[in-house]
Amino acid sequence: MVKATVLNETQTANLGEHVLKQTSSTPGQTEVSFTVWEGDGARTGVWEATPGTFTSTREGFNEVCVILSGTATITDDSGSFDIGPGSLFVTPAGWRGSWTVHETLRKVGFVQNLPVQVNS
Numbered sequence: 001m002v003k004a005t006v007l008n009e010t011q012t013a014n015l016g017e018h019v020l021k022q023t024s025s026t027p028g029q030t031e032v033s034f035t036v037w038e039g040d041g042a043r044t045g046v047w048e049a050t051p052g053t054f055t056s057t058r059e060g061f062n063e064v065c066v067i068l069s070g071t072a073t074i075t076d077d078s079g080s081f082d083i084g085p086g087s088l089f090v091t092p093a094g095w096r097g098s099w100t101v102h103e104t105l106r107k108v109g110f111v112q113n114l115p116v117q118v119n120s
């Protein structure tokens with residue numbers, strides 16, 4: 001039997017221990033990620049980051065994000081856009097940019113891994 005997976009109260013659920021954000025240029029910026037479901041090359045969960053600025057890339061996967069709380073500005077080669085509660089956006093494979101989190105940001109993310117291409 002296949003069962004549904006549920007995480008109630010996504011805006012306030014305990015996601016675990018925050019760790020230092022590895023790609024941050026802001027000392028002390030932290031993040032936490034909680035996987036709700038994973039299978040068949042896809043993953044969904046909840047992620048949170050404290051205020052600061054970090055770089056981000058999407059190598060080998062697409063990501064769909066919905067912001068639950070907090071605010072940030074995302075900048076890439078095409079410009080910048082502000083996000084906050086209710087924002088929905090996609091960062092496709094190959095995307096590169098930076099995030100400036102203004103107030104602790106929490107999002108639901110869905111990641112789709114792309115097939116690995118083998119060069120002959």
